Amino acid sequence: MAKRKESSNNEASGSEDSASDNEEIVNVDFDFFDFKPDIDYQAIKNLLRQTFDSDNVIFDLSALADLILSQSSLGSTVKCDGPESDPFAYLTVVNANLHRDHPALRQVIDYILSKSKKNNDLSNKIRELLADDAKTTTALLFSERLINMPTEVVPPMYNMLLDEMKKAIQNGEKYDFDYYIIISKSFTEIVSLIDEEDDRPKKKKKKAAQNAKEIFYFHAEDELIMQNSEFSLVYQFSNEAQEADSKRAFQDYGIAPQGQLMLISKQNFEKTVSEMLQMFAIPAQ
DSSP states (O other), X not given: XXXXXXXXXXXXXXXXXXXXXXXXXXXXXXXXXXXXXXXXXXXXXXHHHHHHGGGGXXXXXXXXXXXXXXXXXXXXXXXXXXXXXOOSEEEEEEETTTXXXXXXHHHHHHHHHHHGXXXXXXXXXXXXXXXXXXXXXXXXEEXXXXXXXXXXXXHHHHHHHHHHHHHHHHTTOSOOOSEEEEEEEEEEEEEOHHHHHHTOOHHHHXXXXXXXGXXXXXXXXXXXXXXHOSEEEEEOXXXXXXXXXXXXXXXXXXXXXXXXXXXXXXXHHHHHHHHHHHHTXXXXX
16 A cells, blocks of 8 residues: 655756756655565565675575565555556565574674674674573664665655554564664775776875775765664675776766664664654655
8 A cells, every 4th residue: 555655856967068958857756655575576685685785695685575575564665656566665674583583584683793793892782682582672674775766755764664663562563672773885985997097187096095984875864874873884795896987976986885784772763763854854845
C-alpha cells in the first residue's frame, strides 16, 4: 500500500555551454510503499550490493534481501511508477540480537566486528551490544538509494520508520531498540589520473592532496547522523574498491570510496530524525 506521496524538484541541464538556456525544473512524485517481496527482491539485492561496494562478494546478499523483505510491515521503499515498479530507495531495520544466528546477518555482524577493530572503544561496545547475554537491544539499519535521488525523500522514510516501530512495540513485537548500527559509505577525493597524464598544474595536484583526508558523504543525511553518533569510523574495503576518475564523476578530482560505520543511541536517533525533517524539508510549492 502507498504510505504517502512527496514531490521534489530536480534540475535538468544541457552542456556547459548551453546550461543556462536548457536548464529546467522537473517535478517528480515519489510514493512510499511497504515492501513487496515478489517485486522488490532484485532491487533490494542490488542496493545492498551498492552499500557494501567491492566487499559485496563477502555476503549472501540473496539471503540478506530475503530477511529484510520478510519484515514487510516495517520499513519503506520509494517508487515513481506505482507499487508494481522497482524501488529507487529503501530504509529498514533488523533486530540484530534476535537474528544474530541468521547466517546472512551473522556475516554482516562479523564484518562489522572486524572493521571496528581499529577503534577499541567502538569494537568493545559493539561486542557488548551483540553478545548472547546483552542487556540492550540493537538494530542494524539498512538504507540505500539510486544516485541522484533527492535527499528530501529520506526524512519521511525515517519518520515513518519510527511510527512503525512504535506500533510494532505496542503489538508486542521486538522493535524497541536502544542502539542503531548503521553501515554506509563515504569517500575522499583523489588526484585525477587524467590530470596526471595531462600534466596539469602542480598547484591543483597539491590542493587535491591536501583534501585527500577530508570526508565527503554519498548520503547527505549521514553527516548529520555521524555528528549525533556515539561512535563513528571510516574503514577501507577488504577488496579493492573501484575509484571513479574525476572526468567521469567530479569537476576536478576522482573519488576513493570507503566504508562508514556509525553507532547511535535511541535518544540521539530520534533527535536526528527530527533534525532531518527540518534540514531536508521539501520547499513549499
